[in-house]
Amino acid sequence: MTHKIVILPGDGIGPEVAAAARAVLEAVGSAHGLSLSFESHDIGGCAIDAHGDPFPESTAKACAGADAVFLGAVGGPKWDGGGPRPEAGLLALRKTLGAFANLRPITLFPGLERLSPLKEERVAGTDMLIVRELTGGIYFGDKVEGDETASDLCSYSRQEVERIARIAFDAARGRKRRVTSVDKANVLATSRLWRNAVVALRDAEYPDVELDHVLVDAMAMKLIERPAAFDVILTENMFGDILSDEASVIAGSIGLAPSASLSESHGGLYEPIHGSAPDIAGQGKANPVGAILSAAMLLRHALGEGEAAAAIERAVSECLAAGIGTGDVGGSASTQQVAEHVCARIAEPD
Numbered sequence: 001m002t003h004k005i006v007i008l009p010g011d012g013i014g015p016e017v018a019a020a021a022r023a024v025l026e027a028v029g030s031a032h033g034l035s036l037s038f039e040s041h042d043i044g045g046c047a048i049d050a051h052g053d054p055f056p057e058s059t060a061k062a063c064a065g066a067d068a069v070f071l072g073a074v075g076g077p078k079w080d081g082g083g084p085r086p087e088a089g090l091l092a093l094r095k096t097l098g099a100f101a102n103l104r105p106i107t108l109f110p111g112l113e114r115l116s117p118l119k120e121e122r123v124a125g126t127d128m129l130i131v132r133e134l135t136g137g138i139y140f141g142d143k144v145e146g147d148e149t150a151s152d153l154c155s156y157s158r159q160e161v162e163r164i165a166r167i168a169f170d171a172a173r174g175r176k177r178r179v180t181s182v183d184k185a186n187v188l189a190t191s192r193l194w195r196n197a198v199v200a201l202r203d204a205e206y207p208d209v210e211l212d213h214v215l216v217d218a219m220a221m222k223l224i225e226r227p228a229a230f231d232v233i234l235t236e237n238m239f240g241d242i243l244s245d246e247a248s249v250i251a252g253s254i255g256l257a258p259s260a261s262l263s264e265s266h267g268g269l270y271e272p273i274h275g276s277a278p279d280i281a282g283q284g285k286a287n288p289v290g291a292i293l294s295a296a297m298l299l300r301h302a303l304g305e306g307e308a309a310a311a312i313e314r315a316v317s318e319c320l321a322a323g324i325g326t327g328d329v330g331g332s333a334s335t336q337q338v339a340e341h342v343c344a345r346i347a348e349p350d
């Protein structure tokens with residue numbers, strides 16, 4: 001069976017890192033006998049230029065019909081002046097796919113400890129996965145907008161909590177089987193529901209997974225104090241927004257970090273966490289590792305090809321350990337050269 005992958009290169013460094021990710025997918029496809037097909041479509045600023053719309057109908061249709069969607073990045077100063085916003089394309093895409101779970105692995109690669117703003121001995125061995133609920137909570141509750149008083153309603157249903165918790169427990173089974181659920185149950189009713197629902201689901205369906213609970217304020221400290229202590233971190237929308245940005249700096253370069261946005265009805269959306277980085281676009285300087293590792297997540301989560309995903313992750317880790325990398329990680333390779341090295345290691349593992 002052929003897996004249909006839609007690639008949305010987007011703007012800035014998006015096309016460069018998307019080309020690198022595609023090359024790696026093709027390499028792992030031939031090494032592991034996978035049948036993958038690729039189709040590229042416009043999104044963001046380039047789609048505004050070509051179609052007058054950051055998320056054209058043709059792109060929406062292609063994404064809906066794909067087994068998975070890979071995105072480079074959108075946005076840039078060219079579209080800052082007024083008129084349609086490139087970022088609106090991304091929001092529309094997430095909505096079309098029904099993405100409710102955002103996964104962000106934070107990995108400290110062996111040999112790159114010196115890049116971290118934290119002390120080397122503190123970060124060594126850090127390998128965590130943040131699972132953030134993406135469609136509920138305070139960002140989407142009813143709002144009252146006033147000059148003297150304003151309010152934002154935070155609400156979660158048990159079903160919404162179970163749905164995201166299941167993603168975290170399933171992911172933990174492929175890792176160290178530990179979930180840390182983050183909430184503010186000493187103050188918030190939604191957090192008490194969250195905690196009850198997570199405990200009940202673990203007891204009923206995941207007795208093999210270790211579960212503990214940390215209040216979000218304490219978690220903000222622990223992430224910095226002992227990042228290597230965590231495996232899977234499960235949290236609601238706003239806490240996850242804040243904690244995932246905090247955690248993303250631990251590994252040293254924004255160019256290294258991948259993400260996945262999962263849906264119940266679709267294979268999901270895979271993208272590096274960095275933006276379009278217009279300052280380095282078109283120069284071959286962009287670190288493709290975040291994009292390449294996003295492609296590995298696509299294989300694992302959308303296509304069920306965990307072995308091929310692991311082969312990519314191993315090849316990336318070996319390249320970085322061997323000093324092959326772009327300038328942001330202290331190397332001298334171009335975007336394309338990094339991709340070529342990763343492809344070569346996938347084709348001929350040691």
Ligand code: ATP
Nearest residue numbers: 074075254255274275276277278279285286287328
């Ligand atoms: P956006 O609004 O699109 O998220 P941003 O300004 O918030 O953009 P990024 O575009 O993610 O942030 O990048 C911030 C800076 O980090 C860039 O200007 C660039 O110098 C650096 N950077 C981002 N991604 C990469 C990458 N893949 N490789 C190397 N450097 C990068």
Ligand code: MG
Nearest residue numbers: 273274275276
């Ligand atoms: Mg940004």
